[in-house]
Amino acid sequence: MPSELRRAPRRVVAGFGLAMRSYSHYLEPRSTEELARIFGRAAEEGLHIALRGTGNSYGDAAIAHRELVVDTAGMNRVLSFDREQGVIDIEPGVTIRDLWTQVLPHGFWPAVVPGTMKPTLAGVAAMNVHGKNNYKVGPIGDHVLDFDLLTPAGQTLRCSRTENRELFHAAISGFGMLGAFTRMKLRLKHVESGFLRVETIRTRDLAESFAIFEERCPEPDYLVGWLDGVVGGRSAGRGVLHAASYLPASEDPLGAARSLQIEAQELPSRILGVPKSLLWMGMRPFLNNLGVRCINAAKYQASRLHRNGHRYLQSHVGFAFLLDYVPEWRRAYGLGGLIQYQPFVPRAEAPRVFGELIALARKRGMPPYLLVLKRHRPDDFLLTHAVDGYSLAMDLRVTAANREALWKLGHDMSEIVLAAGGRFYFAKDALLAPHHVRRAWGDERWNAFLALKRTHDPRGVLRTDLARRLLGEELWGS
Amino acid sequence: MKRTYKHALVIGASSGIGEELAVQLARDGAHVAIVARRAEELERVARRIREAGGTVFAHAHDVRSYESVDPLFDRIVDELGGLDCAVYAAGVMPRVVEGEYDFAKDRAMLEVNLVGCVAWMNRAALHCEAQRAGTLIGVSSIAGERGRRGAPVYCTSKAGMTAYLEALRNRCSRYGVNVVTAKPGFIDTPMTQGMSGLFWLISAAEAARRILKLANGRGRSGFVPWRWSLVAFVLKRIPSFLFRRSNI
Incomplete structure (x- = not known):
């Protein structure tokens, strides 16, 4: 035909x-x-x-x-799982959810997970996704042992660190441009318990948020900061940081045999008595500059209910997949939706650059409604986003009225980031222009790609x- | 508030209500694409729009050639440079006499009035849902309110169209798409020429004006003109055992 x-x-x-x-x-x-x-x-x-x-x-x-x-996503069979070595061979339509539910009862956890369990491993690898532990274990690519890539030219190529090396390092981070992953082998992280020990640290401003990261990294297994992007003045960049570490079996109050079961990991089905599926509707009236200001202030003040350095146990799922607590939360942003902008900036420049970005967005009347600060380390994938430094994920609301101004803001922010030697992340991108990518990755890498x-x-x-x-x-x- | 459109598409624009809608949309400033089966008639409408200073693109197309809807729609959107209003006004009503059970006629009505509407409006809805804006207007009929002995499959096709448009409205309104069902009564068009027993007759131009006014609201379904809702109210409440004995 x-x-x-x-x-x-x-x-x-x-x-x-x-x-x-x-x-x-x-x-x-x-x-x-x-x-x-x-x-x-x-x-x-x-x-x-x-x-x-x-x-x-x-x-x-x-x-x-x-x-x-x-x-x-329908090509999602698990092909084999070595429970001794913690190595799993899958079709890459398998999602992070499929993966953890399959391996956790056997004492394993995906070494790197994003903030939601919904993505497929093919997508996660194509974007070379990082987690809240990037500074410690690198991106997902560092835990891929090998894969088969079906190229549009019709070849299926086995790629690993020894076979088709260049393609291995380019397809991971290559945002789906070089072929489709059709099989992938991953090394998993061994865990003794289904829990993490989490510590919350409240910070008064951006400088203190960075100071905590500098002081704590790389000791905890995970470290992530929620920052308030709406508040200005002396409190700009204040937030709540969460440091978490794997719990040894000996300290597991449930006993590892139980805490590793899926039942011990499920997210709550209701929050404050409201079924999860309806929660986004309740968020909708608050997703404007004033509403977010109130919510953020309440969230920050609520963290004062505990003393600083409060410690508690939390399941892997509860800690890792914050974005899955409220299904369809993106719809609360209304018809125009949202974009996320996540620049990665070298360590020395990050505090200044992120301060400028937050201030610029606020000044233009489009403050980020959610800010997430993470620490990163470099890796050897061709178009990796990671640098030895920090990233700041910014959720920005899009409306029919602000779209043009928002894209202009994005362009101006990218100039600041690039001047500081920063990079970006294709899984989040909406705003970059062609000349930005050459500057971010350099001619040599971009030409190789x-x-x-x-x-x-x-x-x-x-x-x-x-x-x-x-x-x-x-x-x-x- | 009066809605204005920049890029409008009218299917079934070679005569009657469709023609007048195209003319009025163009007069209000929209670039208009007009589609109909009869090329000469279509050209006449295009000339009429051009002479009034409007911008128009005409495409001869039989709404029953469903396979060509997709490429033609793409072409029209490219030509217009976008689309924020689509109207489906194509419709046929061949006379059916007592004792006549003509499948060919019946099938033509279903294909033009209903299946063509689904083919074109689905395509327009896809476009509008993706852009989170747009107005989709379907010219249905008061005939869809009851199954009448005098126009069995015409009523069926319009009842189907009314239900389809309602479903489309329920599907798309959350994405900012305005789906409008216009249900005209008797309008002075080629379709009603030679029919007896007509009353409250208005011109096609007047009907088009009222339909565009109806579309100024959000997701409206209404009779054109409004007084036909009184007729529909009564019509829908006549019990079946009486309705089948009547000559309505």
Whole structure:
């Protein structure tokens, strides 16, 4: 058939933040063979493909307007699990949720997890996702042993640190541009208990937030800071930090046999008596500058109910997946949705740069409603976002009225970040321009990436809206 | 508040209410794409719009060629440079006489009035939901309120259209899309020419004006003109055992 894929059903497909939206043909292959056939047909029909898992990239990394979205989340079998070594071989449509529920009862936990358990491992690897422990264990790529990559040219290549090394380090962090992961082997982290020991530390301003990170890292297994992005003046950048460490079996009050079970890990189904599924509606009236100011102040003051340095036990799931407490929370941002902007800045410059970014966003009347501060270390993946420094994730509300001003703000913030030698993160991006990426990664890395793209995807089949935005001019002249 | 549109699409614009809607949308400043089966009639409407100083793109297309909806829609959106209003006004009503059970006629009504509406409005809804804005107007009919002996499948097609548009409204309003169901009574158009027993007849231009006014609200469904809601109120309450004995 001459236009088989062009007749595939279409649907509205959005980024996680619902601010980047599209409609496209949508296919859900169940096997590598089917996927390979789609790659071949798409090239013949001149249709471009965005690979998509569960759609948790905030911006336009997994959408392709009026083109073809290929959802590989259905390719999600666990192929083998070595319970002695803690090594698991999977099809990469497996999600973080599938993974932890499978391995935790056997005393393992994914070494790196993002703030939600919904993403697939294919997406997590393509974005080289980091967790709240990046400074200690690196990104997910550091825990991938090998994988098979199906390229648009039709080859399946086994990649590891010894085989196809260059591709191994480029496909991880390559935001789905070089091929589709069809099999992946991961090394898991051994844990003795289902609990972490968590300590909360309240900070009065941005300087103190950084001081705590500098003082504590790399001792705890996890460290993350929630900061108030709306408050200004002397309190700007105040927040609550959480440090957490794995609990030895001997200190587990439930006993490891029980705390490692899935039942001990579930998130609460109701919060303050309200069913979780309805909570986002209650958040909606507060997601404006005034409302967030009140909520943040209340949250900060509530942390005073405990003395500073308060310690408690929390399940892995409860600590790791904060974004999953309120399902569909993104809808509380209203019709325009939200974008997340997450710059990564070298250690020495980070306090100044992040202070400037928060102040600039506030000055323009678009303060970030959520700020998350994390510590990072460099890694050896080609387009990695990580630097020896810090990242600040900023949730920014998008409305029909502020969209233009917000994009301008993003552009201005990127200039500040780049001047300080910073980088960005494709899973979160919505705002970058082509000249930003060259400056962020440098010509050598970027050219190496483009060369791999030309080799493994000569016809430019894999072309998301993000790729069109950032690579379009250089590769395809549009 | 009066809504204004920048880029409008009217399906079934070669005569009647569709023609007048296209003309009025263009007069209010919208760039308009018009679609209909009869090329000469369509060209006449295009000329009328151009002569009034409007911008128009005409595409001859049979709404029953469902396969071509997708590419044509894309082309229209590119041509207009966007889309914030789509109207489905295509409809046929061949006469059905006592004792006639003509599947060909019945099928044509279902295909043009209902299936074509689903094909085009689905496509427009996809576009509008993704952009979180837009107005979709379906010209249904008061005929959809009851199954009448005189127009069995026409009533069926319009009842289907009314239900479909309601479902579309329930589906899309949360994404900022305004879905409007216009249910005209008797309108002076080629469709009603030669029919007996007409009353409260208004011109197609007047009907179009009232439909655009209806669309100024949010997610409205209404009779055109409003006084037909009184007729519908009574019509819907006539018990079946009486209705089947009547000549309505």
